Amino acid sequence: xxxxxxxxxxxxxxxxxxxxxxxxxxxxxxxxxxxxxxxxxxxxxxxxxxxxxxxxxxxxxxxxxxxxxxxxxxxxxxxxxxxxxxxxxxxxxxxxxxxxxxxxxxxxxxxxx
Amino acid sequence: xxxxxxxxxxxxxxxxxxxxxxxxxxxxxxxxxxxxxxxxxxxxxxxxxxxxxxxxxxxxxxxxxxxxxxxxxxxxxxxxxxxxxxxxxxxxxxxxxxxxxxxxxxxxxxxxxxxxxxxxxxxxxxxxxxxxxxxxxxxxxxxxxxxxxxxxxxxxxxxxxxxxxxxxxxxxxxxxxxxxxxxxxxxxxxxxxxxxxxxxxxxxxxxxxxxxxxxxxxxxxxxxxxxxxxxxxxxxxxxxxxxxxxxxxxxxxxxxxxxxxxxxxxxxxxxxxxxxxxxxxxxxxxxxxxxxxxxxxxxxxxxxxxxxxxxxxxxxxxxxxxxxxxxxxxxxxxxxxxxxxxxxxxxxxxxxxxxxxxxxxxxxxxxxxxxxxxxxxxxxxxxxxxxxxxxxxxxxxxxxxxxxxxxxxxxxxxxxxxxxxxxxxxxxxxxxxxxxxxxxxxxxxxxxxxxxxxxxxxxxxxxxxxxxxxxxxxxxxxxxxxxxxxxxxxxxxxxxxxxxxxxxxxxxxxxxxxxxxxx
Numbered sequence: 262x263x264x265x266x267x268x269x270x271x272x273x274x275x276x277x278x279x280x281x282x283x284x285x286x287x288x289x290x291x292x293x294x295x296x297x298x299x300x301x302x303x304x305x306x307x308x309x310x311x312x313x314x315x316x317x318x319x320x321x322x323x324x325x326x327x328x329x330x331x332x333x334x335x336x337x338x339x340x341x342x343x344x345x346x347x348x349x350x351x352x353x354x355x356x357x358x359x360x361x362x363x364x365x366x367x368x369x370x371x372x373x374x
Numbered sequence: 375x376x377x378x379x380x381x382x383x384x385x386x387x388x389x390x391x392x393x394x395x396x397x398x399x400x401x402x403x404x405x406x407x408x409x410x411x412x413x414x415x416x417x418x419x420x421x422x423x424x425x426x427x428x429x430x431x432x433x434x435x436x437x438x439x440x441x442x443x444x445x446x447x448x449x450x451x452x453x454x455x456x457x458x459x460x461x462x463x464x465x466x467x468x469x470x471x472x473x474x475x476x477x478x479x480x481x482x483x484x485x486x487x488x489x490x491x492x493x494x495x496x497x498x499x500x501x502x503x504x505x506x507x508x509x510x511x512x513x514x515x516x517x518x519x520x521x522x523x524x525x526x527x528x529x530x531x532x533x534x535x536x537x538x539x540x541x542x543x544x545x546x547x548x549x550x551x552x553x554x555x556x557x558x559x560x561x562x563x564x565x566x567x568x569x570x571x572x573x574x575x576x577x578x579x580x581x582x583x584x585x586x587x588x589x590x591x592x593x594x595x596x597x598x599x600x601x602x603x604x605x606x607x608x609x610x611x612x613x614x615x616x617x618x619x620x621x622x623x624x625x626x627x628x629x630x631x632x633x634x635x636x637x638x639x640x641x642x643x644x645x646x647x648x649x650x651x652x653x654x655x656x657x658x659x660x661x662x663x664x665x666x667x668x669x670x671x672x673x674x675x676x677x678x679x680x681x682x683x684x685x686x687x688x689x690x691x692x693x694x695x696x697x698x699x700x701x702x703x704x705x706x707x708x709x710x711x712x713x714x715x716x717x718x719x720x721x722x723x724x725x726x727x728x729x730x731x732x733x734x735x736x737x738x739x740x741x742x743x744x745x746x747x748x749x750x751x752x753x754x755x756x757x758x759x760x761x762x763x764x765x766x767x768x769x770x771x772x773x774x775x776x777x778x779x780x781x782x783x784x785x786x787x788x789x790x791x792x793x794x795x796x797x798x799x800x801x802x803x804x805x806x807x808x809x810x811x812x813x814x815x816x817x818x819x820x821x822x823x824x825x826x827x828x829x830x831x832x833x834x835x836x837x838x839x840x841x842x843x844x845x846x847x848x849x850x851x852x853x854x855x856x857x858x859x860x861x862x863x864x865x866x867x868x869x870x871x872x873x874x875x876x877x878x879x880x881x882x883x884x885x886x887x888x889x890x891x892x893x
Binding site for chain 2: 279280282283288291292295296298299300302303306310311313314315317318319321324325329330331332333335336339340342343344346347349350351353354357362365368369372
């Protein structure tokens with residue numbers, strides 16, 4: 262809340278109505294960026310997970326290759342799917358904290374009290 | 375070490391002093407928390423949403439607690455122990471819903487909702503039809519999940535404590551009702567947090583104790599597995615043969631999470647969207663860690679306990695982890711793990727009961743019967759009555775389904791959730807032209823198509839009803855039923871344009887993206 266006031270000051274003196282905010286290029290950009298980021302991350306998640314599943318289904322031999330004396334490639338790949346899923350989630354948080362939240366606060370500051 | 379594996383004796387199935395001790399400690403501690411929570415649970419906001427005072431870390435743990443059911447703890451380790459690598463494929467599928475939940479609905483859900491996901495779907499639509507449909511989708515999802523949990527609970531407790539099935543059902547029902555009835559969401563959340571910590575701590579302890587026998591080097595463990603059961607145990611086997619089936623199961627696991635009412639409900643317990651977002655990251659971390667170590671535990675039990683003994687105790691392999699605990703730490707560790715597994719079931723059933731009760735009391739009674747004008751007292755009273763009814767139903771269904779193989783029901787729940795609840799939820803958030811009847815169509819088509827297709831699939835038609843062949847070959851309907859739900863919602867919305875709902879989309883957007891006016 263405090264931040265919102267600080268961010269709102271200096272930039273825009275006249276407050277905007279709900280309709281004006283919704284129609285503003287800044288808000289539209291916020292919404293489209295949010296979904297672009299989400300869709301890209303979702304596509305990466307799909308590629309990772311379904312890539313793995315389809316590999317298991319269609320080319321089992323590739324995952325049966327040995328990477329150690331006995332350890333098969335399938336084991337580190339399975340772990341990697343989980344780790345990548347976590348990294349994608351963490352990246353979303355990183356992006357939201359760094360880019361999304363400040364913009365939200367700025368737009369909220371423009372809203373008529 | 376493994377030499378003794380084949381001749382290992384087990385006390386599993388007989389009530390030991392250690393297991394009873396740990397079981398009582400857990401029940402007493404959780405009931406004490408319930409007593410404390412009861413004093414802080416007066417309003418409906420406290421009953422359903424823990425007063426929105428749960429921190430991101432607490433909610434992350436509680437979400438993990440809701441998600442890491444006994445089925446995944448015991449089931450996946452057992453599958454790895456008996457079948458090898460294939461269990462690991464299953465484990466990865468259980469995690470991938472969490473990032474999807476984050477990218478698509480976590481923040482909008484928190485900003486739009488009050489107590490249930492129906493609040494989100496009905497936000498700018500006509501309350502009565504949407505809430506009735508959402509309650510149907512929500513309650514059917516929760517019920518199928520509850521049946522699987524209750525039947526699993528009865529079997530598990532019978533195996534572990536030697537307690538008769540009927541008593542096991544009644545104990546679960548009574549203790550779980552005490553949590554929900556008196557402590558509401560605050561108690562349910564804390565029970566989940568305790569359970570998540572015990573489960574993660576207990577499994578980590580087994581992991582370290584077991585790995586100490588392999589010089590803390592997983593490669594040594596895999597070498598032992600390959601020497602004992604052949605290299606095949608470390609290679610993908612026959613689990614995934616039909617890519618369409620695999621994709622359908624994957625879709626169900628991924629998007630089913632986004633339609634599970636007891637998970638969605640947790641997003642209303644945190645103060646704001648930022649905390650909701652953080653709690654998903656915590657949950658993804660805890661659950662990811664859990665699913666990475668569970669297959670290792672499974673492999674360890676296959677060599678330290680032996681497949682023969684695991685399969686002898688329970689053909690499905692569900693007792694692999696408890697047996698490993700006994701092999702490593704004797705009766706005391708077995709007792710501890712048995713008690714943790716019991717707490718796991720109690721906590722999950724408590725969460726489901728709260729979600730089922732709120733679908734009735736908040737969406738039907740308060741919003742429709744009382745037209746949203748119920749006093750706080752009436753709301754909490756309705757919620758508590760619904761809780762008791764749901765709890766009695768849960769116990770009755772557990773007894774009714776005794777002896778049935780209900781493993782398919784967990785998969786079924788995810789298919790129903792992904793088809794019934796998720797499409798309407800997503801469309802209501804992102805699509806301006808979504809209408810009341812579009813929402814109703816999406817929910818009804820998704821719910822009944824997924825349920826119907828499961829009934830005529832090999833899973834139920836052949837395995838349960840013993841017919842020679844199934845009407846449709848697909849075991850998991852999600853790829854068709856979820857798509858059909860989206861198409862139904864889209865077509866019906868186009869046929870029933872609603873300018874009011876389109877105008878209200880502005881206010882909804884302000885709330886979704888900026889959090890203005892969020893509860």
